[in-house]
Amino acid sequence: MSISSTSRSAAHILPVRFPSDLLRACQGTAGSACLDGLHVVLPVLFEAYPQGCGYGGLVVCPAVPSYLVNPVFESVSDRSVRKYRGDPVPLELVREVIDAATYAPSARRGEQWRFTVLSGEEKTRFIGFFRGELNKIAAERGYQALGSALNSCEIMDQAPISIVVWNAGERGWLTEEHSVAAAMQNMLLRATDLGLGSLWIGDVYSVYEGIRAYFKKHWKLSGAIALGYPAEAGRDFRRKTVDEVTEWMMKN
Ligand SMILES: Cc1cc2nc3c(=O)[nH]c(=O)nc-3n(C[C@H](O)[C@H](O)[C@H](O)COP(=O)(O)O)c2cc1C
Numbered sequence: 001m002s003i004s005s006t007s008r009s010a011a012h013i014l015p016v017r018f019p020s021d022l023l024r025a026c027q028g029t030a031g032s033a034c035l036d037g038l039h040v041v042l043p044v045l046f047e048a049y050p051q052g053c054g055y056g057g058l059v060v061c062p063a064v065p066s067y068l069v070n071p072v073f074e075s076v077s078d079r080s081v082r083k084y085r086g087d088p089v090p091l092e093l094v095r096e097v098i099d100a101a102t103y104a105p106s107a108r109r110g111e112q113w114r115f116t117v118l119s120g121e122e123k124t125r126f127i128g129f130f131r132g133e134l135n136k137i138a139a140e141r142g143y144q145a146l147g148s149a150l151n152s153c154e155i156m157d158q159a160p161i162s163i164v165v166w167n168a169g170e171r172g173w174l175t176e177e178h179s180v181a182a183a184m185q186n187m188l189l190r191a192t193d194l195g196l197g198s199l200w201i202g203d204v205y206s207v208y209e210g211i212r213a214y215f216k217k218h219w220k221l222s223g224a225i226a227l228g229y230p231a232e233a234g235r236d237f238r239r240k241t242v243d244e245v246t247e248w249m250m251k252n
Contacts, residue, residue: 079234081197100190106179197230
């Protein structure tokens with residue numbers, strides 16, 4: 001019987017005050033629990049357990065601050081990727097990325113997000129259409145009218161997967177769009193977690209009606225996501241600090 005510790009992606013640190021909380025936390029999340037702020041309890045798995053895989057026991061290790069080991073926070077600080085390797089992305093991973101979207105919060109639990117996944121010839125055909133429409137705009141109004149759209153189109157061309165994201169909300173609320181944006185953010189986080197690179201493409205808006213007509217959709221177009229294995233890391237830049245973006249209004 002071989003023993004392995006829980007995978008990094010399953011590691012969570014939860015506040016635990018009582019031994020019963022600890023057991024509950026470990027059973028519920030397949031993760032780790034913080035025993036006293038200094039130590040972490042990691043469930044260990046017995047592989048080849050008679051009924052598959054089960055917990056074999058608990059081991060106590062020194063604690064690492066949760067924001068350093070929590071995969072969500074690691075993913076939050078990851079960057080947009082604009083260069084991709086050609087290797088295909090297994091469709092199970094694309095499903096995982098979309099699955100993450102389905103857990104986003106949504107206005108009135110409307111789950112307004114919808115997706116069209118493009119790869120191979122379907123993606124090539126769509127990119128050809130998108131590029132062609134952009135060139136028509138450039139011919140009429142000049143290339144400066146396109147902003148970054150042509151560049152975004154080339155990035156989509158390079159990434160093996162494009163996911164077109166739709167807003168199926170029919171109430172006309174702005175908050176329906178917010179739901180879809182939350183879903184898109186979940187997708188980017190999950191992509192990073194799975195070792196994929198991604199880029200949010202808002203530039204599809206340049207051909208808003210054309211893209212709806214191309215896919216014969218009455219839904220609103222929310223954006224697209226380019227997905228693939230990164231050929232280079234995203235570029236970091238100075239972020240506005242918490243104090244630059246926050247106004248604290250508190251009364252003691
Ligand atoms: C609503 C939205 C639309 C975006 N559209 C594009 C786009 O069309 N093309 C592009 O290259 N990046 C696009 N981005 C990515 C941003 O440029 C990127 O998130 C920003 O520069 C911050 O960089 P980072 O993601 O690497 O931290 C978009 C991001 C958001 C949130």
